[in-house]
Amino acid sequence: MTISEVAREYDITADTLRYYERIGLLSPVRRNSSGIRDYSEADCRTVSFVKCMRSAGIQIDALTQYMNLLREGDETRQARKRILTEQRDMIVQRLSEMQKTLDILNRKIDGYDKMLVYEQEIKG
Amino acid sequence: MTISEVAREYDITADTLRYYERIGLLSPVRRNSSGIRDYSEADCRTVSFVKCMRSAGIQIDALTQYMNLLREGDETRQARKRILTEQRDMIVQRLSEMQKTLDILNRKIDGYDKMLVYEQEIKG
DNA sequence: CTATCACCTGCAGTCGACTCCAAGTCAATT
DNA sequence: AATTGACTTGGAGTCGACTGCAGGTGATAG
Numbered sequence: 405m406t407i408s409e410v411a412r413e414y415d416i417t418a419d420t421l422r423y424y425e426r427i428g429l430l431s432p433v434r435r436n437s438s439g440i441r442d443y444s445e446a447d448c449r450t451v452s453f454v455k456c457m458r459s460a461g462i463q464i465d466a467l468t469q470y471m472n473l474l475r476e477g478d479e480t481r482q483a484r485k486r487i488l489t490e491q492r493d494m495i496v497q498r499l500s501e502m503q504k505t506l507d508i509l510n511r512k513i514d515g516y517d518k519m520l521v522y523e524q525e526i527k528g
Numbered sequence: 529m530t531i532s533e534v535a536r537e538y539d540i541t542a543d544t545l546r547y548y549e550r551i552g553l554l555s556p557v558r559r560n561s562s563g564i565r566d567y568s569e570a571d572c573r574t575v576s577f578v579k580c581m582r583s584a585g586i587q588i589d590a591l592t593q594y595m596n597l598l599r600e601g602d603e604t605r606q607a608r609k610r611i612l613t614e615q616r617d618m619i620v621q622r623l624s625e626m627q628k629t630l631d632i633l634n635r636k637i638d639g640y641d642k643m644l645v646y647e648q649e650i651k652g
Numbered sequence: 653c654t655a656t657c658a659c660c661t662g663c664a665g666t667c668g669a670c671t672c673c674a675a676g677t678c679a680a681t682t
Numbered sequence: 683a684a685t686t687g688a689c690t691t692g693g694a695g696t697c698g699a700c701t702g703c704a705g706g707t708g709a710t711a712g
Contacts, residue, residue, distance in 0.1 A: 440659055456632060
């Protein structure tokens with residue numbers, strides 16, 4: 405797959421894909437004879453994973469560390485698991501903060517609804 | 529309340545509180561005779577609201593717009609409600625993305641657990 | 653054979669959200 | 683009277699994460 409195909413498929417710009425590769429978040433992608441990137445299935449799975457993690461706000465730095473460990477092989481399993489666990493815990497934490505914010509927003513919106521209905525009533 | 533008291537209370541730096549005021553997210557705070565900020569109860573409630581919204585990732589820009597409308601008075605209720613509703617919807621969306629990411633992370637972590645247990649077994 | 657188009661590189665610029673600093677003021681302590 | 687410490691301002695710097703060039707290459711279409 406070319407970079408633009410991957411970009412379209414995963415809704416990431418080609419610039420961002422190149423950027424990810426440059427900073428070592430994605431491994432160097434195989435090139436064809438004229439130097440053009442040719443993404444493998446495995447590359448695509450990594451892109452998809454990275455996109456998913458980034459969409460949840462996981463930092464590039466943490467993902468890069470994880471990817472580096474993956475490349476280093478089996479003896480880094482514990483370390484990798486620790487990174488994932490830390491990130492998972494952060495997500496759980498942020499989910500609960502967001503849930504709290506959501507509740508407050510919903511209450512405020514309800515309040516506006518009531519005010520606006522009342523406004524209509526005294527007008528009509 | 530002084531800026532440092534508010535900072536301590538809400539776990540925001542004084543720099544950030546001044547920054548918020550400078551960009552118009554917080555209204556200008558009353559000063560004492562020597563020009564030092566004296567936060568009212570209402571100021572603190574606003575700080576607390578802003579902190580809560582920011583912790584859920586709501587953009588400063590949206591919050592500033594909301595605060596500006598609040599200052600403009602009652603005839604902006606509809607507009608304010610619209611902003612809150614938009615932000616609420618974004619949070620709902622991001623909650624579901626994060627939940628998806630969380631599921632994937634949990635599955636991966638489970639996988640690591642099993643691998644690591646198996647490793648122990650063949651070693652022992 | 654030249655023009656178009658998608659790709660390439662290196663690097664600078666942008667954006668959101670702070671964060672830090674220098675230099676100054678003021679009230680309270682030593 | 684001098685020092686300390688918390689505050690003030692304006693403005694510059696940082697950080698994470700892209701994003702946007704300029705200038706070049708290489709395959710394909712007209």
